[in-house]
Amino acid sequence: MLGLLKRDLALAVRAGGGFGLSLAFFLIFATLVPFGVGPQTQVLQTIAPGILWLGALLACLLSLDRIFQLDWEDGTLDLLATAPVPLEGVAAMKALSHWITTGLPLVLAAPVLGLLLNLPLPAYPWLVASLALGTPALSAIGTFGAALTVGIKRGGLLLSLLVLPLYVPTLIFGALAVIRGAEGQDATTPLILLAGITLGALAILPFAAAAALRINLR
């Protein structure tokens, strides 16, 4: 199963792997916001937490359909399903490699973009912490959505419709933690709830994703 993770990471960084796709989207999105809403620092300061979280969420969404679709198209998924690796493990490894190639770069890039959006100084630790805790949930939920829609040609729309509502709690608590941090308040409570969502998603969704894959491979 570690072999699968290594292979997916190697594929992501090679030509056409789509490693930088989400990160580039996030950078462009956050850079364009000041052009759209105007350069008033007060306005930017207010909306920065929400914009950063929304940008990270949409960037995550952008790369979801690659998780299983490519393996399904070239027949690798059939072969993986007959290999002596549990599909639950395959789903968990896919979620992990999606997080390493998508979530982790977003966590690292977010403070720089916070600077662009005039995010108040006390909010930075909360921004990094909330993204670090929340993006694994985005990857796990997204892997489940990708498993549900694997076999559907141009399934991207359906995937977005399925996944976005499931992203709402993560977005609410993630952005809330940063908003509270920006106001100088303690943001431990939303952070704990965020961690709860992530742990729950990580515990349950690989099994759900494997069940969805089994049905789609029939």
Place this chain on the structure above:
Amino acid sequence: MLLTVTDLSCARGSAQVLAGVGFSVARGDALILRGPNGAGKTTLLRTLAGLTPPLAGAIDCAPDAIAYAGHADGLKAQLTVAENLRFWAGAFAAHDITPALDAFDLHPLADRRAGEMSAGQKRRLSLARLLVTGRPVWCLDEPTVSLDVENVARFAGAVEAHLATGGAAVIATHIDLGLPNAHTLDVTPFMARRLRADDPFGGDPFAEEVG
């Protein structure tokens, strides 16, 4: 017997394709599946491989005994031949990919990216994967597609060597591989009634038989 199938019914999607299939394959045996296009050879192989659950009947086989190779090659274009094989060797807990490279003469191509190879070369790599699975029963779906005469012989040699070491193979193919101990199973008699070409009401759910 390595693999015994009794009274098996298979479905593709929601449509029943085959009914009442029964056969058994012993060590050293090869079973060649024949039948026209759409007869259900692929569905039967996918059911044997455990990808599709059977509608009825039993597949009696040791767990993790079957290695499946379908129409798609299952290769990653960005990885080299050796990397592709090593990935599958890791998934099947094998360590040495040299015998697999030997069997299909892939040594000269070992560092070539799979995306830069011809269809026949990809097929050879895909078939070489079977050797790293270390599994006794090979279920192969049209394995000789895009192989030239020389490589069909090479493939037949690999299957023969596999049979000689106590393995077995179920192969859907339209050509004669010249394998020893090869039995042929025509799946046409097992086709579910509504899909049979000689059934005048085939495919029409509203058709009524006129007395």
